[in-house]
Amino acid sequence: MRTEPRLVSLQRRLLLAMAGGFALLLLIISVLLWSYARTAANRINDLPLAGAALAMLERASIGPEGPTIDLPNSAMDILALNTRDRVQYRVFSPTMGEITGTGDLPLPDGMDLSDVPRFYDATYLGAPFRFVIQGRRMNTPSGRDWIVVQVGQTVETRRHDQMSFYLSGMTGLAALSVIGLVCVWIAIRTALAPLRQIAGELRRRDPADLADIPGSPPREIRGLFTAINGFIARLRQNRALTETFIADVAHQTRTSLSALQGHLALAADATDYPEMKARVDKAGRQAARTVRLSNQLLANAMVIHRSDRASLQPLSLCPLVRDTLADLLRDSRMRRIALSFEDEALAPEGDRIRGDALSIREALNNLVENAARHGPADNSILVALENTPGRVVLRVEDAGPGIAEADLARATERFTSLAAATRGSGLGLSIVQAVAEGHDAVLRLSRSRLGGLCAELSFPRLAALMAVLLCWGAGEVPAARAEALSLFSATDAAAMEPLIAAFEARNPGIEVAFTEFHTVDLYKRLRAAAPGTMPDVVISSAMDLQVDLVNRGLARRLALPATHRPPDWAQWRGELFGFTFEPAAVIYDTRFLGAHDLPSNHRDLAQFIRDNEARLTGRIGSYDLRSSGIGYLYATQDSLQGPQAQRLIEVLGRARVRTYCCTADMFAATARGELALAHNVIGSYAATLARGAPHVGLHFFDDYNLVMTRTAFVPRDARAPDLGARFVEFLLSPAGQEVIAAHTPLIPLAPERHPDLPIARRIAERPGAFLAIRLSPSLLTYLDRLKQRDFLRAWDASVLR
């Protein structure tokens, strides 16, 4: 009856614990869910805000009366998608004042002007609002100025969204928890049922009843069940052994002692001294035998007890045997016996077994004492340790009388002494047998080559944990065969070769197969490539074409280590990565034009050319937009900066601009004196070439200089994408960037980190004047067929007159 309530309370305890756990989890999750719901609601509702701000900024411009904005319908339409909230907006310039909208909208704390949208919460007219503020730099007559757009919405929808996310989440979780608890309760009940059964069964038992518990329990309980039954079986066995042993001991001891008593009684009754002496001598011998018997009984009991406990430890037999023999030699009775020990045949660590030292000592003592007692006083006893496969053999042999073949089987029975004259207790060999059994060892008795008994105890050898001498890949995995990396590049060999060489040096076993293309050809090749023919890395200077390819899903996402990640403008979707910094520059013939002559901003460039039309006609160079991807990119990006780009095109046309395919040609022409200046050349190349032509100068503008980046991606269907990823990683790694700085004409992504590059110094002179072309879908705008057609038409109309 006492066990029943204990079972139930275990169940209750488990249930309470689980409920507590669930509650705690729910609490933590509810907190997290609340903040997550808020974030989600914000994010959802921020997007239309951002969209509207962008749409508005795009329509901002500098008109004849100053900054103005042609507010697009779309901005308000976007905001109107949120049917609940109220809207506020404001457009202003920090220097030129309010342009339009509600002028007193609250600004964020610590506001700095940026072209990245910034979201913040503020209160306006007593109502909580969410604002976005975003700016844009415009070219004004007084330089570059900011126009800032601020859009705000009330937060009702936001709050509503947050609450609904939270509640639906929590409801689901709560329901789940309740169901979970119910299941747990049922499970516990079911699981504990067999335990109740076992408990009941055991309770009903008589303590003397050591039969197995019947039943076939489920697998998890079976372990306990089998253990209990095993324990009961061992108890049974133990009891049986003890019972027989006690019976044996009783018999032997009583017999021995009664013999002793008998002799002493006779001695006391003796009538003369010689008779008494004879009786007493016999009594003495009987006493010695009784002592020996008792010792052996105790030893036997000890051995059995220890083997029952199964407390075998790893031990080395050799030192144990030596110690035991050294002790035995102290005994004066061993003096004339020639005892020797052999262990040369042992393998190193070959004497390791699992054993109980005390029992083995006892066994060895018995074997040697047996040999000493049954043999002559000058007996030879040889003890040896040797290995057989998987086993360690302890052998004791002597030159005594030995045991006859017929008697060998009986020798180990308890209380059997075979030679009446030298009768021992009869227990010696049976003790050795008991030790053997307890150690999973085998006792073998035979005739020794010395003539007497040979007793061999064969133990299972402890499997030495041999240290497996493996070179665990001694550092790198040796690449037995060279792996090939296929690289398609629209960047010329002079720039790529040092990078390829450096990569191959760092990755022995990888060979880079480099194929060079023109930008447009590369683009077309990849558009048309059949799967299986894709290269492992695609590098090009045409940012827009690369974005197009990646936008079509051709690229694979790469996971770069944090140290290698390029700035945000130089990467898109984690798939396309820029690895250089290439500003557009103007080159000019210093013999013809002075540095101070050159205009400092783009607006003035058109004016400058007009003013010097006479000298400059036919001596200005630019790209042929149809054949140069870079040229087209620079030209279209210029057109995004303001209407002066269009004016420039007209002016260039009037000045009969000469068009070229590439920077190199323009530079050569300038060096030869054919050109006075060339516009939008690739600054990195120009800087390198200028080292060999000191009369060609490099000029940057103060308002902005477009910066393009050479990009790389790993195609999704590449054959060796891991190698490709490794190459891209290398390009972006500090080591790779160092190679770019030191050994190629290209400029590394962060030129300020390489101050010894001369071009880096020039870039540092104009902080903020370098406008990176952002890797984003906006580059796709001018790849639009119509857009491109219209742009080129306008270009042709001006230039090819």
Next chain:
Amino acid sequence: MRMLVVEDNEDLAETIVDRLRAEGHSVDRESDGAEASALLRHASFDLVLLDVNLPGRSGYEVLRAMRARDDDTPVIILTARSQIDDRVIGLDAGADDYMIKPVDFRELSARCRVLARRRAGTATNVFTAGSLSFDRRGKRALIDGADAGLKAREIQLLEIMIDNLGRMLSKEEVADRLYTFDETPSLNAVEQLFTRLRRKLDGTPLVIKTARGLGYLAYVSDED
């Protein structure tokens, strides 16, 4: 010999004391550990038989106290326990020998005699066994009065074996004691040394026994 028997069991003590007295020794008996310890501080004995399980202080504690006082009287521990630890503890505590009860008296006598000889050698600097006489200080061995013709190394070896009478020393242990720090011991040389020494000691009761694979043991054979 002056002996002290420390044993709390009356019957056992009586038999041991009587036996030893019958052999001609003068024997004192204590039955309490603390008293025995006190006695040992004042009186000196040639041999102490020390039981382990004593009232007062245990046999080990008495022994340790003795050794801490630099009292190097030979001690034989009598123990009824046969666990390995007991033996190690006893020898570590400084016992010269140990015997397991019940004790065979002949064996006990033999061991006492061995220890007495060991002690006698160090105390008087002259060790005698029948026709053999070894002068420790003079580093000379005489057989029947005449010089035995032992070389220096052989003398050293003889001294080592006499100091460890009745105890087995392995070849390595002998080499350790025989050679100094910067000499390279050669086990072969040790073996040959023993052969030569044994030959020269032939006829004397001092026997140097070889247990092949185990070591060497010296004992005096006339009391067999």
